[in-house]
Amino acid sequence: MNHFIYHNPVKVYFGKDQLCHLGEELSKYGKRVLLTYGGGSIKKIGLYDKVVNEIKKSRLELFELSGILPNPRIDSVRKGAQICKDKNIDVLLAVGGGSTLDATKYMAAGACVDFDPWDFFSKWAPIEKALPVITIPTLAATGSEMNDGGVISNPETKKKIGRSSPRLFPKVSFLDPTNTFTVNSYHTACGSADIMSHIIEVYFTPEPDLYMLDTVMEGLMRTVIKYAPIALKEPDNYEARANLMWTSSWAINGFIDGGKQHEWSCHSMEHELSAIYDITHGLGLAILTPRWLEYCLDEYTVDKYYLFGTNVFGIDPKIEPMTVARKSIDMLSEFFFDTLGLASTFSKIGIQEEDFSFMAKRACGGGIIKGFKPLGQKDIEEIFKMCL
Numbered sequence: 001m002n003h004f005i006y007h008n009p010v011k012v013y014f015g016k017d018q019l020c021h022l023g024e025e026l027s028k029y030g031k032r033v034l035l036t037y038g039g040g041s042i043k044k045i046g047l048y049d050k051v052v053n054e055i056k057k058s059r060l061e062l063f064e065l066s067g068i069l070p071n072p073r074i075d076s077v078r079k080g081a082q083i084c085k086d087k088n089i090d091v092l093l094a095v096g097g098g099s100t101l102d103a104t105k106y107m108a109a110g111a112c113v114d115f116d117p118w119d120f121f122s123k124w125a126p127i128e129k130a131l132p133v134i135t136i137p138t139l140a141a142t143g144s145e146m147n148d149g150g151v152i153s154n155p156e157t158k159k160k161i162g163r164s165s166p167r168l169f170p171k172v173s174f175l176d177p178t179n180t181f182t183v184n185s186y187h188t189a190c191g192s193a194d195i196m197s198h199i200i201e202v203y204f205t206p207e208p209d210l211y212m213l214d215t216v217m218e219g220l221m222r223t224v225i226k227y228a229p230i231a232l233k234e235p236d237n238y239e240a241r242a243n244l245m246w247t248s249s250w251a252i253n254g255f256i257d258g259g260k261q262h263e264w265s266c267h268s269m270e271h272e273l274s275a276i277y278d279i280t281h282g283l284g285l286a287i288l289t290p291r292w293l294e295y296c297l298d299e300y301t302v303d304k305y306y307l308f309g310t311n312v313f314g315i316d317p318k319i320e321p322m323t324v325a326r327k328s329i330d331m332l333s334e335f336f337f338d339t340l341g342l343a344s345t346f347s348k349i350g351i352q353e354e355d356f357s358f359m360a361k362r363a364c365g366g367g368i369i370k371g372f373k374p375l376g377q378k379d380i381e382e383i384f385k386m387c388l
Helices: 020-027 049-055 074-086 098-110 183-202 211-233 236-252 265-277 281-296 304-313 321-339 353-363 378-388
Strands: 013-014 032-036 059-063 092-097 131-138 147-155 157-164 172-175
Touching: 013 353, 020 049, 020 092, 020 131, 020 172, 020 353, 032 049, 032 074, 032 098, 032 131, 049 059, 049 092, 059 074, 074 098, 074 147, 074 321, 092 098, 098 147, 131 183, 131 321, 147 265, 157 265, 172 236, 183 211, 183 236, 183 281, 183 321, 211 321, 265 281, 265 353, 265 378, 281 378, 304 321
Parallel strands: 013 172, 032 059, 032 092, 092 131, 131 172
Antiparallel strands: 147 157
């Protein structure tokens, strides 16, 4: 295993009725607050009123930016960064799903520079400073509430790019599972697939893992497999929503990485799908992940699949390893497509084969994705064809 440093500075308030601490946390960073959110669902569930009430009680000055879309656009980042500059914003408060949280992080960084925020992605401009961000997630999926990353789309160039920086960690996050009770079945399913993918992309690595971290990842995956179906059937089941929400945070806050050098193969491929077709990120990952696993399976990689099948899905360990491996992929597919009810193929969601070459080339940057199994353009095209 490799040496590593682990540092996660995010303070988390987990559970019901924790917003009473919101005002005091915001006040630590100043008086002028920019509240960001999406299409208004936070108003329908009453969360908006609760947030505004806490802000007013603390005598803070409130500004707002709404309308942040899924697969967040650079335009929203630009607008937010400009508001921060024009209104001398001290702290940003992101309330919503991962798209709102991701966009807000880059508004906070964009407020501190004199260039276009898209330069963070197109030119890899340095992120040297960012305004403080506090988050209130309303969906268990991206884990953005406890990590230093974000993914932004540019419709003009049809690019979707992710990046991270230690300066983008939220200062505080309020995780209340009741805020996810009204998430519909489709987005609950897509969020669950997203969580699974975050873990799988780290679990399936060519580098030796810490046994301890393997068992943590296996437990996280079993948690999603157990509680996602319950959340679908009983949307207001607190135990189910709480387990999904906390698993989402720990799936991608850096802890399970354990110093491994790995690339996110499925995420690189999916970003091209949602950049062009604007599909839900978790749906694209659900379709891609089993096919990627199938493509990567061989006599050299089979041992990891054996652990996955026996420790996550409970397949009999006495069965021959390659059989266990194939069965584990089948069981993951059943979970995504039968249990969660997600579309199983590209053809069902309108993704065309004519775009495969272009998307595959961009996914690997014209080179190689050095993931669990190295993937070049032709490899990615084959995986796309398996998804048809």
